Amino acid sequence: MIRCRAFVLSVGLTLLAAASAHAAGPLLFDRTEYAARRARLMEQIPDGAAVILGATLPPGPEFFQNNDIMYFAGVEIPNVVLIVDGRSKTSALYFTISDSAARNEGIPLDLVKNTAAITGIERVVPYEQVTPALARLAATGVIYTSFKPEELARENSAEKLTALQNSMTLNLWDGRLTRELQFVKNLRERFPHAVVKDASPFIWALRSIKSAAEIAHFRKVGRLGVEAHLAMMRATGVGAPEYEMSAAFEYAVKKAGGRELAYNVIISSAENHPYLHYYRHDRVLRDGDFIVVDAGPNVNNYVVDISASYPANGTFTPRQREIYEAALAVQQACMQVYRPGIEARDVQPMVLEILKKKGIDTSKEIFRIRTMQTGISHDVGMATHDVSPGPRGPLRAGMVFALDIYAVFPGEDLGVRVEDTVVITETGCENLTPGLPRTVAEIEAFMREIGQRRAAGGDKR
Numbered sequence: 001m002i003r004c005r006a007f008v009l010s011v012g013l014t015l016l017a018a019a020s021a022h023a024a025g026p027l028l029f030d031r032t033e034y035a036a037r038r039a040r041l042m043e044q045i046p047d048g049a050a051v052i053l054g055a056t057l058p059p060g061p062e063f064f065q066n067n068d069i070m071y072f073a074g075v076e077i078p079n080v081v082l083i084v085d086g087r088s089k090t091s092a093l094y095f096t097i098s099d100s101a102a103r104n105e106g107i108p109l110d111l112v113k114n115t116a117a118i119t120g121i122e123r124v125v126p127y128e129q130v131t132p133a134l135a136r137l138a139a140t141g142v143i144y145t146s147f148k149p150e151e152l153a154r155e156n157s158a159e160k161l162t163a164l165q166n167s168m169t170l171n172l173w174d175g176r177l178t179r180e181l182q183f184v185k186n187l188r189e190r191f192p193h194a195v196v197k198d199a200s201p202f203i204w205a206l207r208s209i210k211s212a213a214e215i216a217h218f219r220k221v222g223r224l225g226v227e228a229h230l231a232m233m234r235a236t237g238v239g240a241p242e243y244e245m246s247a248a249f250e251y252a253v254k255k256a257g258g259r260e261l262a263y264n265v266i267i268s269s270a271e272n273h274p275y276l277h278y279y280r281h282d283r284v285l286r287d288g289d290f291i292v293v294d295a296g297p298n299v300n301n302y303v304v305d306i307s308a309s310y311p312a313n314g315t316f317t318p319r320q321r322e323i324y325e326a327a328l329a330v331q332q333a334c335m336q337v338y339r340p341g342i343e344a345r346d347v348q349p350m351v352l353e354i355l356k357k358k359g360i361d362t363s364k365e366i367f368r369i370r371t372m373q374t375g376i377s378h379d380v381g382m383a384t385h386d387v388s389p390g391p392r393g394p395l396r397a398g399m400v401f402a403l404d405i406y407a408v409f410p411g412e413d414l415g416v417r418v419e420d421t422v423v424i425t426e427t428g429c430e431n432l433t434p435g436l437p438r439t440v441a442e443i444e445a446f447m448r449e450i451g452q453r454r455a456a457g458g459d460k461r
Helices: 031-044 067-072 099-104 109-113 115-119 127-140 157-169 179-190 200-208 212-234 242-255 318-337 344-357 440-455
Strands: 048-053 081-085 090-094 123-125 142-145 195-198 266-269 290-295 297-299 306-311 376-379 400-409 414-424 429-431
Touching (some): 031 067, 031 081, 031 115, 048 179, 048 200, 067 081, 067 200, 090 127, 109 115, 115 123, 123 127, 127 179, 142 179, 179 195, 212 242, 212 290, 212 306, 212 400, 212 414, 212 440, 242 266, 242 290, 290 414, 306 318, 306 440, 318 344, 318 400, 318 414
Parallel strands (some): 048 142, 090 123, 142 195
Antiparallel strands (some): 048 081, 081 090, 266 290, 290 306, 306 414, 376 400, 414 429
16 A cells, blocks of 8 residues: 655754745746646636636735735736636736835836736736726626635635625625625626626636645645744743744744744643634643644745644643544554545545554544544645635545544543645655654653753753
């Protein structure tokens, strides 16, 4: 059986330099990568054109481009509209921005002035020409546009849609549509004969299978994420405030050149274990606490998802060891099983067989917990819970998702989580986030070394 490849990463790795975290030029990937993505979208819409809205300038201080524009064009220019035409097999980018506004947002002037040459997009047109372009599209073919909300930093489209529907669209005293659905409404009202369809399924299908260039970038993001987790472990100990641990992770990410976090750093301990997304950081760790930390970086609009579990005092109790080693054994077995063609329902019996051969008693209650069975969780990509609700059907090469094994024991103020980001390869799978101390022996040795350094005065939280 093909085992999941895991590249050995020393816990002594230095933080990645900013130059490796940021793109070498205006675009993260070569322009041919984006052209290939647009070409694949064109194949899906031979009867029309996709209209992809860029993010607008926020009322706050910092602009983030949405993930769909970054996926198909790679440009962080506000208020752009990208039209990908499946009939003419050409693309056009519409925007207007002054030199001073570009400088203010940190946008390279070369990108603004030489957009076509840099991006490979055939036509670059002033934003004022969007309305005539939409009128032509409405008269001659189908207009495809995303009916789902855009993803900005720390956001996930499907979850954002649910939140906006509950707080805004379905709110009796509000009733506003999302920006995307308002655009659809405007198109249908201004061009009554136009056919407007949802482009989201096509875009989501494309984004769910990662290219070789994306996977290479994921490895860099994974290394940075592991280094930041190690920095957070170094900030852990009895008497440590959870907010210091969170700050250590964010500092490590940004020192290495990561612009943002994938999501709020999650730290669950004691009575907070049942809350899987707890991010208040309002406890000071006590002797005997077992903690779950869930955190990932965002580097050039790509993220990884990593969770780790360890004792605050650095030494596992028998019960902590029992649940942790069970979770780790399931995770390791899953990585031996994953390969193209496998479905989620196939995983558990194969995992149990692997565990039995290792002499593990799989009749224990912990192995019957649903979240301790297959590990196949949500897709990971440009969003943490990426644009698909999770791998469905047979696994396919290029799928990137969270291998997430966890269990919560509320009556014991205890929980465990072992999570890595993996990619399905042609023959098996690869761990994109290797390098954390994972076995009990490795964790205790790492924490013991931290304690010794603190005692010697050489490592302060």
